[in-house]
Amino acid sequence: MELLDRKTCFRALQSRDARFDGRVFVGVTSTGIYCRPICPSRPPKFENCRFFASAAAAQEAGFRPCLRCRPEIAPDLAFWRGTANTVSRALALIAEGALDEDEAGVEALAERMGVGGRQLRRLFKQHLGASPIAVAQTRRVLFAKQLLHDTHLPMAEVAMSAGFGSVRRFNETFRDLFDRPPSALRRKGGVDNSARDGVTLRLAYRPPYDWPGMLAALAARATPGTEWIEDDVWHRSIELDGKRGTVAVAHLPARNSVMVTIRFASVKALPVLVARIRRVFDLGADIATIGSHLARDPRLAPLVARRPGLRAPGDWERDTMVVGIDDDTPRAWRPWHAYAMQHLRMANHG
Ligand SMILES: [Zn+2]
Incomplete structure (x- = not known):
């Protein structure tokens, strides 16, 4: 993911521009907190802003997630298939807990991708601005934070489902990051619900x-x-x-x-x-980029204009796209190809 220049990022922040949500995270040096561009808090001073391509990059740089704009519910664009294929696949495995048990697991993860550990770290740095370990840690914290806010799961279940090895580890992580125990972030009222x-x-x-x-x-x-x-x-x-x-x-x-x-x-x-x-549900799609790419084709442009926001459904069982992809389709084209096929199919069905 390409990080935009500082001035563009800052303008997005000043206007709370939703188009930048999920693409840019801003760390505020005066508070130590990082936010989404749509944060309702008063915008910080330009000189106090640091901009990051992912929540993990902000967290790796020592910022903690804002309790108001909730970075954990920003659209998760990092998963999108337009990112380098190796990174997307590694992210999918990290989301399934590949680095939760064993933090020395980056080498094993890289091996599953068919690359070296150093190469995987370099790709992560390039696309997300953060290391695989930081991505895994941030994912655990943010998922736990979302469960604390949005559900009434018992603490032990929050810890387990977010991939913390133990409730103690979960408590320590939250105390380090937020200076308070996870229970303090809990939504008030209601009873525990397994x-x-x-x-x-x-x-x-x-x-x-x-x-x-x-x-x-x-x-x-x-x-x-x-x-x-x-x-x-x-x-x-x-x-x-x-x-x-x-x-x-x-x-x-x-x-x-x-x-x-x-x-x-x-x-x-x-x-x-x-x-x-x-x-x-193709929730991570960067649909504006896809749309502008497809619209360069004169046959697709009118179809894209007629059905903006059309996405390519993914498969439940496998990490492949269902629509019109075969092994002969060059890798770099696959995301675009899937969307083009989807637009053509919908056009044929009226
Ligand atoms: Zn915020």
């Missing part, structure tokens, strides 16, 4: 999002009895490591988000399930 009874989370995207187009594409390929759509809500029954459950995804257009309800017995699976939902 993940077994369902966890509801909000996942943001960067607008526009063609929700009817996405549901139509998902309906067209749904496996009967496993996946279904009812009242504009997508449902899927899931099976993971021999356990069964369900997920449901609804649209929250006013908040540029989807609302996800997961019912599954194992809290440790939460990050995996969230990552899969992001993939199926």
Whole structure:
């Protein structure tokens, strides 16, 4: 991800420009806090701003996440397939906990990608401005923070589902970062509610999002009895490591988000399930960049204009795109190709 120049970033911050949300994070040197460009707090002075391409880069530089704008719910653009393929695949594995148990695991992760550890670190630095370890640590903290704000999961379940080895480690991390225990960040009121009874989370995207187009594409390929759509809500029954459950995804257009309800017995699976939902609904797509790229083709331009925000649905089981990709498609083209195919298909269906 290319970091924009400081002046552009600062203007985005002054105007709380949502187009920069997820692309830029700002660390404020006078407070030690990092924010999204849309933060409702009073904008800091230019000379106190440091700009970062990812939350992990801000956190690695010693800033802690803002409690007002909540960097944990910024659209997660880093996953998008337009990023170097190796980085996207490594991010997917990190989201599934690849670096949670063993912090010396970068070499093993690199090996799974078919590159060396040094090469993987270099790619992460280039695209995210942070090391793989910092990305994994930030992911744990931010996911735990979201669970604390948005759910009433018991503390032990928050710690486990976010990939902390123990409640003690979870407490220490939060005390180091926020000078207070995780319970202090908890939403007030309500009673504890185990993940077994369902966890509801909000996942943001960067607008526009063609929700009817996405549901139509998902309906067209749904496996009967496993996946279904009812009242504009997508449902899927899931099976993971021999356990069964369900997920449901609804649209929250006013908040540029989807609302996800997961019912599954194992809290440790939460990050995996969230990552899969992001993939199926293509939540990390940088749709403005994709649109402008596709619009360079005179045949696609009118279709893109007619269906802005059309996304390419991902597959639940595998990290591949469903639409029109085969092994002969050059790698660098694949994201664009998938979107072009999606636009052409929707055009053919009226
Ligand atoms: Zn903020």
